[in-house]
Amino acid sequence: MDYGIIGQIAKARRYAEERHRVRFHAFKVSLAGDNHMHIITYSETSGWHCTSDFFRAHGWSSHTIALERILQGMIAPTPPTESKELGAQSAIISQIEKAKKYASEPKRVRFHSFTASFSGDNHTHTVRYEEGKWECTCNFYKSHGWCSHIIAMERILGVMVAPAERAAEPR
Ligand SMILES: [Zn+2]
Secondary structure (H helix, E strand, O other), rough: HHHHHHHHHHHHHHHHHHHHEEEEEEEEEEEOOOOOOEEEEEEOOOOOEEOOHHHHHHHOOOOHHHHHHHHOOOOOOOOOOOOOOOOOHHHHHHHHHHHOOOOOOOOEEEEEEEEEEEEOOOOEEEEEEHHHHEOOOOOOHHOOOOOOOHHHHHHHHHHHOOOOOOOOOOO
């Protein structure tokens, strides 16, 4: 048995319980709302964007709030947004109610791409995901095509991502 591989899998389990190791730099997801599908993008430099009308008017939406909840601890906290336009109080309350519901239903969310740093025990690596294709900057990934960081991210993100293909994985 390859102890390197066993070690990677044990690490991945532990890492998956330690979300603070992950820091998203950018991502693109789709979120199936009750009525429409929306595309939400985030980047540390340019912040949030969402295709919903509510977002256009307010700079936030049920979709961005839901993702902030789902990814809590893995994205930089967003400063409170000043609405560009004062909406009806009832519309705001309804967005927040929706956000709570969406956040509890991660199957509505699908990641198309992301870039994240992953702080391992010794080094920080960059994990990239693009429509089901995974990549990591660590040495184990270079020789095996998978690694503890990718497995940990798969566990953390669950139904929101497509699992990596692991040709080199032990059977
Ligand atoms: Zn890795």
